Structure formats: structure tokens, C-alpha cells
Amino acid sequence: MHSHPLPYCEVKCEHCAVARLCLPMTAEEIPDVVFDNVVKRKIILKAGNALFRSNHPFKSFYAVRSGFLKSVLITKDGREQITGFYFPGELIGFDAVNSGYYNATLETLTDCEVCEISYGKMMELSNTTPSLQKHIIKLMSQRISHITCIRPNSQAKEKLASFLLNFINRIDRPRQTQKTYTLPMKRSDIGNHIGLSAETVTRTLTILKQENILSCSGKTITILDFRALQIISCSTYD
8 A cells, every 4th residue: 555645737726626614715815825825735536545644743734636545554463443434525634633633544445635734824814714714614524424323232124224314315315316326435444433343334235135125236235215324323314
């Protein structure tokens, strides 16, 4: 696995598909020249690369323009623990603000494009732009909800249902408009993250399939009964 990103090219925020998702300001509030000063560069990464590694000094947020990533911690006994996933339009780095260091290694699950956003310049800009302050708080709140959506003591079906609904809610905003989704992560990654073995994830998917709640083939999942999935997960997703 390579620890350094591949060469990147400069991209103006006005041409970025997710610029207004990570920093959704109007041109009147923040001129493009100021906006481009906050967003330092676009980074292109192939699948299997690391965006940054655990304990590296924190200086920047990263906005995911395309692709999927996972955050990985190595436990004291040498095991890999997946602490979360990041999807297009999401901002990486909130957990590093307090310590000043990135708490986990960020690995790409697919080819990715991310924008590096200067933390210092973003904070300076937020001091004069109330709408940016509100949006940063909103993004932090969303991240907390993603982290806490899986209840540690719940049953396997509830854990997996909660994971699937959280995944759908994040990639299919603002509501479920499609029924078939392609999971970017392996079942072993899902199990690692939610506290189940890969075999248990596969077995639980089979149970949900037998109950006509979903169908699956490889990484492709088709939801047949959203309401049943919500009931299993005790979810409040609409």
C-alpha cells in the first residue's frame, strides 16, 4: 500500500460537483477567489492507497468529491479496527481537531478524489461567515450520528439493518429514491466495523433475503421492504 497520494491537478471550487455540499455558500457570501484560497488542492488516489496515516499532524480537512474511504485503527494487539467510512460529499478530519493529530489511517476503498481544505483558513473564514459556522456544526452533528447509529449490544440483524439504512441515507439524500445499491466495502469490512464476523454478515443477509426484505448478489443490495428494515433497526430514518 502506498502512503503518498498520486499527482493531483488544480480544480476551481466553482467547477467541483460537491463544493456546495462541503462548503455550501453562495457567491455573494464567499467570492470564488476566497473559496479557492481555503481549498488548497484536489488529490487523486487509487483504490488501496492511504490519504493520511494515524498520528500524522492535523492541518487540513478533506472533502470527498468521489469514491469511498475507510478509517482504520491498529489495536494494541495488532488487530485492524475499522472505525468508520466516508462517502462523497462528506468532510474528513473532525476527530483530529482536539488532539491535533489524525486518529486513524484513512484508506481508499475505491478510486477517490478529495479536496484538501486548510483548517486554519476555514476557521478564519467561519469567523466572518455565520452560515459556514452553522454548516460546520451540522456536519459535525451528522458525523456523530453516523458513528452512533450502531448499538454495540444489539443483535446481528439489528446491527446490519442499521448499517444498511445509514449507508442508504448517506448516499441517497435526501430520501430513498432508488432501491438497488452497490456497497463499496467487503463484507469482512462491514463485519469488522459493526462487530460481526464476515460469516455472520453473510448469514444475516441470507436471513433478510429469506424474509423478502432484500436481495443481494455480491456487493449489490436491492431493498425490497424499507419499512421492515427500519423496524428491525429501530430506525428513525424516513
